[in-house]
Amino acid sequence: MATEREKIEQLLKKETLSARELAQRLDIDIADVIEDLRHVRKSTQPPLKFKIHPARCNHCGFIFKERTKVKTPSKCPSCRSESITEARYSIG
Numbered sequence: 001m002a003t004e005r006e007k008i009e010q011l012l013k014k015e016t017l018s019a020r021e022l023a024q025r026l027d028i029d030i031a032d033v034i035e036d037l038r039h040v041r042k043s044t045q046p047p048l049k050f051k052i053h054p055a056r057c058n059h060c061g062f063i064f065k066e067r068t069k070v071k072t073p074s075k076c077p078s079c080r081s082e083s084i085t086e087a088r089y090s091i092g
């Protein structure tokens, strides 16, 4: 049986998904997904690449360029809006 991390890896090779979407697909807690994503990211070897599609503010269009964190920020640092499109991930 595939582990949670292997399932995440397999899903991200086929689709671009946010942590929340992964949590829904696998019926696990989002905190677990975020933890798993950290490990999957570290264990992804070339030529495969763990890609982060950064979160974006829906209000002012600010792009969260932070690439070291997998957690989606809750507030826009530019306009303080809480309407944020989540960061999404893929492997390819």
Ligand SMILES: [Zn+2]
Residues within 6 Å of the ligand: 057, 058, 059, 060, 061, 062, 076, 077, 078, 079, 080, 081
């Ligand atoms: Zn904003």
